[in-house]
Amino acid sequence: MDADREGSGRRTPGRAVVYAACGVVLLAGCASMPDSGDLRGVDATPRQDTQVRVFAMPPQEDAEPLDIVQGFLEALTSDDPNYETARKYLTGRATKQWQPGLSTTVLDDGPDVSLTLPVDREPTDDTSFTLTGTRAAVVDAQQSYSPASGDYRETVHLVQDKKTKQWRIDSLPTGVVMGKSDFQRNYVAVNKYYFASNTKAATAPQTVAVADPVYVRERVDTTTQLVKSLLSGPTSWLDPVVRTSFPTGTALKDGVSSLAPDDRNVLTVPLNDRAKNVGSDQCLAMAAQLLFTLRNLTPAVDEVALQVGGKQLCSTDETDADGVATRGSVEKPEFLYFVDGQHRLVRTQADLEASSTKPVPMPVPGALGEGDKDLRSVAVSRDEHMAAGVGIDGKALYVGSLVSGGSLGDPVLVSSGKTTENRLTAPSWDTEGDLWVADRNPADPRLLVFKEGAGEPLTVETPGLDGRIKDLRVAADGVRIALVVEKGGKQSLFVGRIEREGKTGDAHSVSVRELRSTTPDLEEVTTMSWAGDSRLVVVGREQGGVQQTRYVQVDGSTPEGPTPTALTGVKEIAASEDDEMPLVAYSEDGIVRLPSGAQWQKVDADGTAPVYPG
Known part of the structure; x- marks a missing residue:
């Protein structure tokens, strides 16, 4: 840099x-x-x-x-x-x-x-x-x-x-x-926030907030730039899957050229008459969008108040805004999960700060923790009530509840690929409680989604996909998916937009569209994970280079801040959208994690396939 x-x-x-x-x-x-x-x-x-x-x-x-x-x-x-x-x-x-x-x-x-x-x-x-x-x-x-x-x-x-x-x-x-x-x-990268059009969190009757990253000039009234950008609407790539609470044509009141919070960190935003007839719920949603967008700026914004015609419509603080919509970056997972040396699904405390003693991995409740099926990779639903596991040979996908005494039953999917590497990827759960997986069988490569992890899978259309999916992770917002795509010996990372046709919660057609490369300089992406509302952590290497771990934005830019501490022989990596959670990896030393401000620490010498919920 x-x-x-x-x-x-x-x-x-x-x-x-x-x-x-x-x-x-x-x-x-x-x-x-x-x-x-x-x-x-x-x-x-x-x-x-x-x-x-x-x-x-x-x-x-x-x-x-x-x-x-x-x-x-x-x-x-x-x-x-x-x-x-x-x-x-x-x-x-x-x-x-x-x-x-x-x-x-x-x-x-x-x-x-x-x-x-x-x-x-x-x-x-x-x-x-x-x-x-x-x-x-x-x-x-x-x-x-x-x-x-x-x-x-x-x-x-x-x-x-x-x-x-x-x-x-x-x-x-x-x-x-x-x-x-x-x-x-x-310039500085910032997230403005909109709401997912066809997605609601399965665990709460809340709308899901979606980050839309943009670049603004860092020392040229960033607050006003961001408010104007938010009011102008989402970027073209994200627009098909999000909505805004602001009425069409809403803008700053004529003559308002600069915005700044007062000495109580309250930002008053005067709007034009297009917003004069909004109800209280819509007004709170508008204010929440603004607060999500502005809360990490300097000077700080702790509360947003909206005005029309000199009269206040509503105001919202952080507590009120979090009640309007959920965001992955503030949803703290309870546990970290991985496959232990006996090929069972186990878990340990996710938040190191909340644990007074060294966390001890324990088998999860239910059949996936009992060792009846040897597992290769796993995924846990975002509410941590369900889990999915791929058998050790990569052939079968099982789904079970995380409650004691729960049975596993027959696999929900079986791949006919001839080798382990030509069978199923690790699965991933979205915010609606649907389960995603790719079958890498060269004779019939498919991206599939199971409604609530059960029933017949729906084949996901992937126009523009050039290659075979090696790995996948669905974002916490439910409208974006990260794919590691393999072609000609090269593995590249792409982010696609998830479009659902049909009513919310009952989509009859799902597609992933407009795949964008996020690591054009890497020729081999080993593993990746979402690590924020618009950020991923990636392990890979450039042509002729050595393995490196770094953060990337969904738009392909490099975020500010330090890169993770170097770690050799990383095979898999896991991160939470909440950046206060430790980064976790499966490396030559087994399962290790990286607490903030510390060095890599060993969790389990025999463990593999670490995941946070999602």
Whole structure:
């Protein structure tokens, strides 16, 4: 992350002036017009404290064309809210046409600038430069991040004003472009929240909240940016499976340009008249969406109050909001589960802080804990009342209740694959209490879902799936599923959108659509697990690299924060959406877990297949 901030070595001295006492960095281009057509780099801003504000310098008098281009590109990386300084590098016509909010193109390094026209051409009142680089990602107009690749090549055209003789940019690429390090300094990933359209939690009569990750500029009134983004609706990828409580057309009241919580951490949000007729329940749901979205920001927001026409509609705090909808990141599991050395399903206390003694694994109540069937992999329902297990040969799937004396019965599914690796994947439970599993039989590969873990399975349509499913995990929100897909010896991680046709709780058709790659740089994904509302933990390796464990966002970006402590020989990994729960792995040392702020600790030397509920 920091290598291209500090290690490029191309920046000329004096490019940025830091006023530490004021917390300000001023950016200005200072290169002169080149006497050849060689590349000139617009380097990334040096690493600064995250609280330091960065402001661009306007163009200097009689600046050469290259100075104008470089100054403009650096102005794009500043904390100028509306890019007003960047616009000073443009002609009047270009200022009206340029729309920086349409997209942000992220390059591996800052864009290189080269003179487009031969340097021996006769002087004129116009000139052009070419911006080049390697694409890393694109953030679209909805603030949605997507990994990208390939060459970036765009032209910037400048003209010289006949009266003032000042050079200005007359034509430029769409949106904003910057290097990866500047993007990481300028933007932050945040979740805005909507409600699942066709999903309710099986364990409570609550709506399920779904995280919709977006990138916003970190030091440009993040609170107001997020409120506007939430009101504008979900991103296109998530839109088919979520809904919003805000009436169509709801926006901030005219004239409201900035929002900030008061000294009691209460944020008042004035809305336009589209929200004036909402009932109390709908208003609480609207406020809950806002509080879920804003609660992790700085300054803190502990309560949201909604206003229309100067009158308060409703307000909600954390307790009220949690009563409106459930989220995976706040649902604490009671137990950690795994298969012990006798191939039984066992469990131990999930929360280390709540245990006064070293937890001792105990067989679960019911048939799966009695050892009647030797197990290879397991899954436990999110209410921890049911469990599913795949036999040790990968052939049969069993489902049983976690109550003493419960019987197991015949398998609900039997694969006809000829080898263990060509049979059933580990199963996974969704928030409705439905059970998912994939049959890896090359002759008949299928993704299946059992309603409430019983009956005849429903075959899940997977348009766009190119390869065979090796592993799967359904998110706590019930509308997204992570798949490890194998093709040509490569295992890649994808996240798909779960669409159900039919009434809630009685879908007659299920499909997984618009699979998105979340680890394009990994050629082998060994194992993965959901580790937050929009985050997964992944074990894999890059081409020619060694095994690594890291976190990824569902959009393919890398979240801020430290990576898990290194652990060798990881075969399986388990995480809870609640990040206060320890990370758990099956490695060369058996079952181990990683409490917050500690090192890996052994749980069971002979155990395999660790899972949290889900």
